[in-house]
Amino acid sequence: MQKITTDRVVIIGAGLAAIYAALNLAPRPVLILSPEPLGKGTSSSRAQGGVAAAMDPKDSPRAHAADTVRAGAGTVDANVAAQVTQAARYHILDLTNLGAPFDRKPGGEYVLSREAAHSFARVVRVKGDQAGVAIMNALIEQVKSTRSIQVMEGVMAARLETFAGSVIGVVVQTSDPAGSAPVMIHGSAYLMAGGGSAALYAKTTNPARICGQVVGMAARAGAEIADAEFVQFHPTAIDVAEDPAPLATEALRGEGAILINRDGSRFMANVHPDGELAPRDVVARAVFAQSQARMRPMLDTRAAIGARITTDFPAVAAACQRHGIDPVRDPIPVVAAAHYHMGGIATDRQGGTTLGNLWVCGEASSTGLHGANRLASNGLLEALVYARICAQDINSTQVSCDAADPVVIDFRSGGDVADAAAIWSLRQTMSDCVGVIRDEAGLRHALRKIQKLAEASQSSDNFQNMCATATLIAAAALKRKESRGAHARSDYTQTSSEACHRQCLTLKQAMEIRDMEMENCR
Ligand code: SIN
Numbered sequence: 001m002q003k004i005t006t007d008r009v010v011i012i013g014a015g016l017a018a019i020y021a022a023l024n025l026a027p028r029p030v031l032i033l034s035p036e037p038l039g040k041g042t043s044s045s046r047a048q049g050g051v052a053a054a055m056d057p058k059d060s061p062r063a064h065a066a067d068t069v070r071a072g073a074g075t076v077d078a079n080v081a082a083q084v085t086q087a088a089r090y091h092i093l094d095l096t097n098l099g100a101p102f103d104r105k106p107g108g109e110y111v112l113s114r115e116a117a118h119s120f121a122r123v124v125r126v127k128g129d130q131a132g133v134a135i136m137n138a139l140i141e142q143v144k145s146t147r148s149i150q151v152m153e154g155v156m157a158a159r160l161e162t163f164a165g166s167v168i169g170v171v172v173q174t175s176d177p178a179g180s181a182p183v184m185i186h187g188s189a190y191l192m193a194g195g196g197s198a199a200l201y202a203k204t205t206n207p208a209r210i211c212g213q214v215v216g217m218a219a220r221a222g223a224e225i226a227d228a229e230f231v232q233f234h235p236t237a238i239d240v241a242e243d244p245a246p247l248a249t250e251a252l253r254g255e256g257a258i259l260i261n262r263d264g265s266r267f268m269a270n271v272h273p274d275g276e277l278a279p280r281d282v283v284a285r286a287v288f289a290q291s292q293a294r295m296r297p298m299l300d301t302r303a304a305i306g307a308r309i310t311t312d313f314p315a316v317a318a319a320c321q322r323h324g325i326d327p328v329r330d331p332i333p334v335v336a337a338a339h340y341h342m343g344g345i346a347t348d349r350q351g352g353t354t355l356g357n358l359w360v361c362g363e364a365s366s367t368g369l370h371g372a373n374r375l376a377s378n379g380l381l382e383a384l385v386y387a388r389i390c391a392q393d394i395n396s397t398q399v400s401c402d403a404a405d406p407v408v409i410d411f412r413s414g415g416d417v418a419d420a421a422a423i424w425s426l427r428q429t430m431s432d433c434v435g436v437i438r439d440e441a442g443l444r445h446a447l448r449k450i451q452k453l454a455e456a457s458q459s460s461d462n463f464q465n466m467c468a469t470a471t472l473i474a475a476a477a478l479k480r481k482e483s484r485g486a487h488a489r490s491d492y493t494q495t496s497s498e499a500c501h502r503q504c505l506t507l508k509q510a511m512e513i514r515d516m517e518m519e520n521c522r
Contacts, residue, residue, distance in 0.1 A: 001171070002183045002412070006031060007404040008150065009394060010170055010187035012157040012214060013194025016044035016132075017362025017383035019139045021191055023098075024391035026148045029404035031187065035156040035175035038143070039136050041207045043195050043363065044380065047132030048249035048315055050102075050125035051095070051384070052118065052377035053088035055110045059120040061085040068378060071117040071279050072371020073485035074500045075227070080368040083349070084378070084385045091384040092124050099138035101126055114254035115376035117279045121254070123377045128312040129249045132380070150406050156213070157194070158182060158461035160221035166356030167221065171461070173415050175209075181414035182461075188401065189357050189394050192218060192345065193387065196363035197469050198231065201338035202424075202431040205237050205247045211423075212469025214364040217461075218345045219468045219507040224354040226366035226504045227343035228469075229476035229487045232374050233436050235259075235283040236299050237337035238319055239291075245337045246319030248299050250376050253277055256304030259287065260331060262296040281373045281486045288336040288436040298331035336436050340379055342370040342486065343473070346504050351390035359394060361386035368502065372485020418463035422453050426470060429453075434474050439491045443478040444521060447514040450474065468507050475510035476503055478517060 009025060011018050014034030022030045032038075039045055054064045064085040069076045092110070096102060102124050103111035113123040126134035143149050154175055159182075161169035167190045174180040197212035198204045219225050236253070237245035253259075253276040259268050271286045272278035290297035301309055307328050310317040320327045344366035351359045351367075362383040369382050429449045433442035454467035480503060482496040483489050505513075 002181070003186065004183065004407060004409060005186040006407050007188050007401050008407065009189045009191060010185055011191045011193055012170065013192065013362070013364070014038055014151070015042035015193065015195055015362060015383070016136060016139070016380060017387045018193035019143050020384055021193055021361060021387035021391045022149045023139065023142055023146060024388045025394060026146050027402045028395060029148045029401060030150065031185070031407050032149060032151045033155050033157055033172060034151055034153045035209055037153050038151050039140050041209050042136070043206050043210050044383070045133045045136045046205070046207065046247070047380055048129035048247050049115055049251055049377040050113060050123040050131035051088070051092060051380045052123050052375065053092045053381065054085065054120070054122055055089060055092060055124060056112060056120065056122065059122055061088065063119055064088065064122060067117060067119050068369065068375045071373050071375040073373050074371065074495070075484070075502050076371035077368030080349070084369050084382055087385045088381055091381065095135060095138070095384070098142050100135045101138070103127065113251040114277070115250045116253065116277045116283065117375055123251065125251065127314065129251065129315045135380070152407065157217060160190070160217055160358070162221050162355060165222070167358040174411050177417065178413070179415040179417040180411040183409050183411065185407065189359070189398055191390055191394065192358065192360040192364050193362045194364055196341035196344065197473070198338040198341060199244065200427060200430050200466060200470055200473070201435065202427040203237065203335060204244050204338040205234055206244055206339070208244070211466050213462060213465045215341070215344050215472070216465030216468035218353065218355070218358070218360070219472060220464065221355060222506065223358065224346040224504045224506055225343065225472050226346035227502055228472040228505060229480050229503065230342035230370070230372045230485060231338055231473060232280060232340040232342060232486050233284040233288070233336040234339035235280065235287040235336050236334040237339070239333040239335035240323040242323070245335065246316070248316050248332055248334060249313065250280070252299065252301055252305065252313060252316065257299055257301040258304070259283070260298055260300050261290050267297070279373055280376065281488070284336040285436060285488060287334060291335055297334050299334050300331040301327050302329070302331070340374055342366065342372065342374050343476070347386070350393040351386050352393065359390040361390045372487060416459040418460045418466070419457055422457050422463060423466070426450065426453055426466060430470055430473070434477060436488065438477050438487070438489050440478065443474050444517050446474045447471065447478070447517060451514065471514060472505060472507060472510045475513040476505055479503065479513055
């Protein structure tokens with residue numbers, strides 16, 4: 001295999017966490033591996049809500065932390081919630097300095113949206129639903145003028161190389177459909193910031209690449225994975241034939257939009273005292289139940305927002321227009337779709353993993369902030385806070401370096417690409433058996449199916465990464481014999497006080513759970 005050695009820190013992924021970490025590492029030289037042109041194909045660019053931060057003088061980080069802990073259903077690390085919410089204001093001001101065009105009032109105050117389970121309007125936004133793309137564009141401009149950052153586009157990581165419990169290299173290949181022969185890069189340190197796992201599901205709001213690649217890669221190298229069973233389903237993905245499904249941001253419900261079914265009945269009123277602004281897991285299950293009963297759940301923005309939807313929520317309006325829906329006149333059909341993985345690579349308070357020389361930030365990580373149910377718009381916030389923490393920790397633990405030659409790779413043809421039919425079968429299995437409502441029989445079936453699919457495609461690292469993450473999610477869900485937050489089991493409907501803790505698994509342990517369950521079934 002072709003081998004390359006560089007003094008650069010290798011950053012796997014190119015979303016918000018990756019590029020903010022790169023900026024915070026400057027002038028230390030870094031190499032960003034971006035599977036697509038910078039800014040394309042990331043979950044960050046699709047984020048509609050914004051960044052949660054207590055910016056209103058009447059609000060406080062303490063209240064934000066309390067909401068985070070409450071929404072997380074008993075498994076949030078309160079110290080992490082305090083740390084992240086306290087840092088939120090700094091990051092909003094920093095992004096503003098870096099050019100993020102947040103919505104402001106004439107007096108300069110930030111315009112703040114309300115989203116579910118927040119006790120205060122505290123989501124800092126851009127033009128209603130444009131936060132993700134606008135923040136990314138501002139930071140990409142900064143990246144272009146930062147000499148220490150090299151971006152390699154069209155390249156993705158496939159596997160980590162370890163020695164004595166530390167990462168010593170990353171195997172990369174081109175991300176085009178034909179793939180390429182693998183190349184080993186030996187860098188000075190490694191930061192994983194390549195997104196979550198929601199596109200492991202057939203119905204998802206996430207771009208196709210955000211399918212557990214990063215979590216699975218770390219797990220295959222031996223890293224511990226925390227809270228794998230907790231996958232968040234967004235209740236108001238727009239129910240149209242588009243993959244990924246476009247989102248109808250929760251901020252619409254924050255402005256008074258309601259959920260109705262085909263009979264015009266406002267079904268959330270009987271489900272939770274907070275109605276449409278109940279915690280996201282509660283609303284997702286209610287929407288899922290309506291879909292299962294063929295009651296056609298819909299988001300009705302007509303009375304609350306009316307014609308303003310086209311100017312104030314342009315991404316939602318554009319998605320509706322693409323499918324012939326006029327939200328000014330008609331309610332928007334919605335569906336629960338996999339949206340965010342609360343679980344991920346277990347980190348310490350410095351963003352370090354259980355493997356040496358490997359840090360992680362963003363959705364691929366599990367810091368303990370989100371527990372069993374992430375509070376809306378805490379995802380981008382966590383990505384920012386931990387990107388900076390990782391950068392500081394790398395800078396303080398690595399020998400100093402302020403120059404490195406650019407990495408040049410001459411990719412050759414060859415290598416294995418994942419089979420599209422196998423990927424679709426995996427996604428369908430996850431939606432059918434490891435989705436909004438789970439039970440033992442379905443989870444066992446999923447584990448068996450994932451194993452078969454993995455065995456049939458052993459030569460594709462990318463598919464093995466996906467199967468590793470899928471195995472971890474299903475095995476952790478099988479092990480958690482209770483319902484908590486986004487993890488709902490029809491055979492264990494109660495929340496157990498004895499299970500009120502986080503769950504860490506290695507891939508080896510997840511496979512042992514799978515094998516034991518298969519044995520029990522015989
Ligand atoms: C939304 O805008 O509804 C999604 C925001 C988030 O998932 O944090």
